[in-house]
Amino acid sequence: MTVINKLEQALTSAKSLAADLKTFSMDTEDQQAKQMFDQLSSSVENTAQMLQSRINFVNNEEPQYLQESLGMQQQDNQKQNKNQKQ
Numbered sequence: 001m002t003v004i005n006k007l008e009q010a011l012t013s014a015k016s017l018a019a020d021l022k023t024f025s026m027d028t029e030d031q032q033a034k035q036m037f038d039q040l041s042s043s044v045e046n047t048a049q050m051l052q053s054r055i056n057f058v059n060n061e062e063p064q065y066l067q068e069s070l071g072m073q074q075q076d077n078q079k080q081n082k083n084q085k086q
Contacts (some may be wrong), residue, residue, distance in 0.1 A: 004062075007055050014048040 001009075018041050025037035 004055065004058055007012060007051060007058065011048055011051040011055060014044055018044040018048060 020039045021041035021044060025034050025041065028037070030032050
């Protein structure tokens with residue numbers, strides 16, 4: 001697995017975690033927990049933005065990663081479409 005793949009995987013995980021934390025915040029009525037989940041979500045969103053910046057930097061420095069990354073995204077999209085049809 002290349003560096004760019006690892007970064008993209010980390011970015012996907014961070015975005016998923018941020019979404020989960022937002023869901024937890026909306027699902028709870030405990031105001032302290034709601035505030036905690038909101039703060040954690042914001043922190044993870046900032047982390048995701050930093051990861052995206054790093055991915056953009058690596059893609060600019062190493063254009064072959066951009067081509068590889070686009071190819072991987074197309075494969076993932078095809079797999080998702082196939083799974084949805086089943």
